[in-house]
Amino acid sequence: MPKEVVIVNNNKLIKLLKQNGLSITDSRRKILQLFLEQDGALAHGDIEKKAGEKFDRVTVYRTLQIFVDKGIIHTIPTADNSIRYALCKDECGEGHHHDHHIHFVCDNCNTTYCLDDVVTPEIKLPKGYSAGHVEVVVEGVCKNCQ
Amino acid sequence: MPKEVVIVNNNKLIKLLKQNGLSITDSRRKILQLFLEQDGALAHGDIEKKAGEKFDRVTVYRTLQIFVDKGIIHTIPTADNSIRYALCKDECGEGHHHDHHIHFVCDNCNTTYCLDDVVTPEIKLPKGYSAGHVEVVVEGVCKNCQ
DNA sequence: TATAAAAAAGCAACAATGTTGCAAAAGATA
């Protein structure tokens, strides 16, 4: 029985899934592939458009959820009620995300980038507050839209 | 005809609405009052629960939208797809928000605070990117939950 | 490789959230 979905980068994909104790299914390969061949982040809607013709909407939700749980992707907060997702670096794992980079959203093309080389700054909080994770989102014009 | 909605701080409310060229209506007074008597930020859902018994859902949406447009409140991005709203400082106005403070979300009580005294840090971006607004959200434990 | 057990996907139904057009009501103005 021939596979219906053509997968590039098959080895990397499968390795990444296996590393995280996930079974190899078409939807997981397809959705992970989208992230691997993508520079910026993806909103749920993007993924549903690109992968959803082949997979049920519920499957996309569950797949993204499990990828976040396993530390394969992370979420990026936005001001427009549409969570973006992007691949995590290798240090992330189940139960603990280590994303200390900042995020950049382009005003023009609306692409969201992980700026992996820009670390989140130290924030001095008022007395009584203790900091956990710090999330920085910069909005501006990206390298392709200048 | 007696007013049904009891409004505290009536003068301040009305002044704020008039300053922004808005007509004085029950729903605007009620929703603005919620923000004035509130320490943290409010999600749309919160507002709908507190004000929505008296006002239509659509009215709440439209009122929040117009408050944002006029620079009376601003939005705070979160990672859980629920935009929070908080009062702006005086410098904000129609078409230009000037919120350089950071936001804090408590892990425990889930309250969102505007830390008005903590300014957003300078972020050095990679070549090719130009920064507009910088949004910082710190997640941790707040003063009331330590 | 065939089979059984476990995991995931698909489906249907539903809940919550957000949007639009239009008629009715309330507010502003003279």
Add this chain to the structure above:
DNA sequence: TATCTTTTGCAACATTGTTGCTTTTTTATA
């Protein structure tokens, strides 16, 4: 108070997200 303008509420709809259950696929094992 009368009139014009703005806002509200309603209804209908679109989109987004969730849940339970059955079928299919994957994995483990003989």
